[in-house]
Amino acid sequence: MQMNVASPADQVTQQLARRARWGLGEVVFWLAVLASIFLLPSRHLILTEIAILALFALSLDLILGYAGVISLGHAAFFGFGAYAAGLLSKYAIINEPVLALLVSGAAAALLGFLTSFLVLRGSDLTRLMVTLGVALVLREVANRFDWLTGGADGLQGVTIEPLLGRFAFDITGHVAYVYCLVVLFILFLIARRIVCSPFGLSLRAVRGNALRASAVGISVNARLVAIYTIAAFYAGVSGALLTQTTQFASLDVFSFERSADVLLILILGGTGYLYGGLLGAIIFKLMQDWLAGITPQYWQFWIGLVLVLVVLIGRERIGRWIAGIRASVERLFGAHGSAGTKSESSRS
Amino acid sequence: MTTVLETSGLVKRFGGIVATNNVSLQIAKGARHALIGPNGAGKTTVINLLTGVVPPTAGHIILEGEDITALSPHQRVRRGLARTFQINQLFADLTPLETIGLAVSERLGAGFDWWRLVGSKPGVVDEIVPLLERFKLADVMDERTATLPYGKQRLLEIAVAFACQPRVLLLDEPAAGVPEAERHEILATIAALPKDVTVLLIEHDMDLVFSFADRISVLVNGAVFVEGAPDDVARDPRVKAVYLGEAIDG
Numbered sequence: 001m002q003m004n005v006a007s008p009a010d011q012v013t014q015q016l017a018r019r020a021r022w023g024l025g026e027v028v029f030w031l032a033v034l035a036s037i038f039l040l041p042s043r044h045l046i047l048t049e050i051a052i053l054a055l056f057a058l059s060l061d062l063i064l065g066y067a068g069v070i071s072l073g074h075a076a077f078f079g080f081g082a083y084a085a086g087l088l089s090k091y092a093i094i095n096e097p098v099l100a101l102l103v104s105g106a107a108a109a110l111l112g113f114l115t116s117f118l119v120l121r122g123s124d125l126t127r128l129m130v131t132l133g134v135a136l137v138l139r140e141v142a143n144r145f146d147w148l149t150g151g152a153d154g155l156q157g158v159t160i161e162p163l164l165g166r167f168a169f170d171i172t173g174h175v176a177y178v179y180c181l182v183v184l185f186i187l188f189l190i191a192r193r194i195v196c197s198p199f200g201l202s203l204r205a206v207r208g209n210a211l212r213a214s215a216v217g218i219s220v221n222a223r224l225v226a227i228y229t230i231a232a233f234y235a236g237v238s239g240a241l242l243t244q245t246t247q248f249a250s251l252d253v254f255s256f257e258r259s260a261d262v263l264l265i266l267i268l269g270g271t272g273y274l275y276g277g278l279l280g281a282i283i284f285k286l287m288q289d290w291l292a293g294i295t296p297q298y299w300q301f302w303i304g305l306v307l308v309l310v311v312l313i314g315r316e317r318i319g320r321w322i323a324g325i326r327a328s329v330e331r332l333f334g335a336h337g338s339a340g341t342k343s344e345s346s347r348s
Numbered sequence: 349m350t351t352v353l354e355t356s357g358l359v360k361r362f363g364g365i366v367a368t369n370n371v372s373l374q375i376a377k378g379a380r381h382a383l384i385g386p387n388g389a390g391k392t393t394v395i396n397l398l399t400g401v402v403p404p405t406a407g408h409i410i411l412e413g414e415d416i417t418a419l420s421p422h423q424r425v426r427r428g429l430a431r432t433f434q435i436n437q438l439f440a441d442l443t444p445l446e447t448i449g450l451a452v453s454e455r456l457g458a459g460f461d462w463w464r465l466v467g468s469k470p471g472v473v474d475e476i477v478p479l480l481e482r483f484k485l486a487d488v489m490d491e492r493t494a495t496l497p498y499g500k501q502r503l504l505e506i507a508v509a510f511a512c513q514p515r516v517l518l519l520d521e522p523a524a525g526v527p528e529a530e531r532h533e534i535l536a537t538i539a540a541l542p543k544d545v546t547v548l549l550i551e552h553d554m555d556l557v558f559s560f561a562d563r564i565s566v567l568v569n570g571a572v573f574v575e576g577a578p579d580d581v582a583r584d585p586r587v588k589a590v591y592l593g594e595a596i597d598g
Binding site (some may be wrong): 008013019202212214215 | 399420421422423425426430431433437438439440441442443445446447449450451453454455458459460461462463464465466467468469473474476477480481486489490508509511512
C-alpha cells in the first residue's frame with residue numbers, strides 16, 4: 001500500500017472506511033456457511049436452530065454490543081414475533097411466509113418501540129429488571145388469552161404455505177435451513193451496514209460516553225429508541241423463523257431461559273463485532289448437542305462450567321489470543337497490510 | 349459590541365446551598381472571556397447551567413437573542429454552544445479520526461443516516477482534514493483514544509467541541525493536568541482559535557488567563573465579584589485579597 005503518497009483527505013476517507021471492508025476471516029466464515037448447505041445435509045435441523053439462535057443473538061448484539069443496553073428479557077420480542085407469525089398463518093391472514101415474516105418482525109419492532117421508553121432511564125440494573133419484567137408480562141398475557149394463543153398447550157394447527165408460493169417446507173429441513181440462512185445473511189448485511197454508518201458510530205459513542213455524546217449534539221435517547229426498535233425487529237424475525245420452521249409456537253418462546261441463553265451466547269462469542277452472536281450460537285448449540293450426547297442428564301453442568309471459565313479468564317484475554325492468532329494469519333496471507341494489523345493490536 | 353451569550357439573574361440552589369447566586373454575564377461576540385475564582389466559587393455549576401446539564405432554579409440563558417434556558421444539552425450544541433470538559437470525556441474505544449468524524453457528521457445532520465458509510469457524505473472529509481491539522485492530531489488519528497498521550501487527549505477534547513462549529517466555545521480548564529512538555533502545544537492551539545468564535549474560558553491557571561483573556565469575571569461564593577479588563581482585575585485589591593486569602597487558607 002502506498003500510504004505515503006496518499007493525500008490527507010484520501011487517507012481520512014480510507015481509514016474511515018476501514019471498518020466496513022470485508023476481512024478475509026469474514027469471507028471464509030460465510031463461505032463455510034454456504035458450504036454447510038451442501039456438505040452437511042443430514043445436520044440441517046440443528047443448523048436451522050443455530051441460524052435462528054444466531055439471528056436472535058445478533059439482535060441482542062445490536063443493543064448490547066453497540067449501544068450498551070443490557071437486556072434480560074430479549075425473548076419478549078422473539079416470542080412476540082413467534083406468536084405473530086403463528087397467528088398470521090393459523091388464521092390465514094397472511095399465507096406467504098416471507099411477507100408474514102416481515103409483518104411479524106414489524107409487530108415486534110412496534111413492541112420494541114413502545115417498550116424502549118422504559119429502558120431509556122436508569123442504570124443497567126434497572127434495565128435488567130424492566131426488560132425481564134416485560135418478557136414475563138408478555139408470557140402471562142399469552143398464557144391468559146388461551147382462546148387465541150392456545151395457552152399452555154401452545155399454538156397448534158399452524159401450517160406454513162410454500163415460500164414465495166414455490167418452495168414447500170420439507171421434513172428433512174433443507175428448505176427451512178436455506179430460508180433461515182438467507183434471512184440471516186440479509187439481516188446480517190443490513191446490520192453490518194448500520195454499524196458502519198454515522199448512526200452506528202453514534203451508537204458506539206453513546207455507549208462509550210453518553211455525556212460527551214450529548215455534548216456533540218447527539219440526542220442520546222432518540223438513538224437508543226431507534227436501535228432498540230431495530231433490534232426488536234431482528235428478534236421478532238428470528239422468533240417468526242422458529243414458528244415457521246417448526247409450525248408451532250409455545251409459551252417458552254418468552255421464557256426467561258431463552259433470554260438468559262441468548263445473553264450467554266453473546267458473552268461467549270463476544271459483543272460489539274456482529275460475529276459474536278453468530279459464533280456464540282454455533283459454539284453453544286454444538287456444545288449442547290455434543291454434551292447432551294455424552295451425558296444426557298448433566299450437560300448443563302458442563303455448559304455452566306465453560307461459561308464460568310470464559311468469564312474468569314476474561315473475554316479480553318481470549319480476544320487477545322484470538323487477535324494474536326488472527327494477526328499471524330493475516331501476516332501469513334498478507335491480507336490487510338500494516339494498517340489492519342496495527343488496529344488489531346491496538347484494539348486489544 | 350454585540351452580546352452573543354447572556355445570562356440574567358441565574359440562580360442555582362442545591363438544597364440549602366446557593367451554588368450560583370444571581371449571576372448575570374454578558375459575553376461579547378468574539379470575546380476571550382475568562383471566568384475565574386477560587387475553589388468552590390461555583391465555576392463548574394455555571395458551566396453546567398450554561399450547557400444544560402442542570403436546570404437553573406431561576407434566571408435565563410440567552411444565546412444570540414434566543415432563550416435557551418429550557419433546551420436540553422444536545423439542542424444547545426446544535427444552536428452553537430459547545431463545551432470541553434475539565435476531566436476528559438472522550439470515547440475511549442474510538443480513534444480521534446472517528447471521534448471528529450462523528451462530531452462533523454452529527455453537525456451536518458447525518459446522525460440518523462444508517463445506510464451510508466461514515467465519511468461518505470459530501471463535505472465530511474473536507475471538514476475533518478483541517479480539524480486534524482489544526483489540533484495536531486493527524487499523526488495519531490488512527491490510534492485508540494484511550495492510548496493517546498494525555499496532552500493529545502486534551503487537544504482532542506477541544507477538537508471535538510470545535511468540530512461542532514460553535515458560536516460560543518466553553519473551555520473548562522483546558523490545560524488542567526497537562527505535563528509541562530505538552531503544555532505549549534495546547535496553549536498555542538487555544539491562542540490560534542479563530543477570532544469569530546467566542547470563547548468562555550473557565551480556568552484556574554492565572555498565567556493562561558492573563559495571557560489569553562480580554563475580559564475577566566471573578567466568581568466568589570457563586571456570585572460575580574468583579575468584572576473587567578485583565579489589567580483592572582489584576583490591580584483590584586479585593587481580587588488579590590480573595591486569592592491571597594485562599595492561598596493562606598490552603
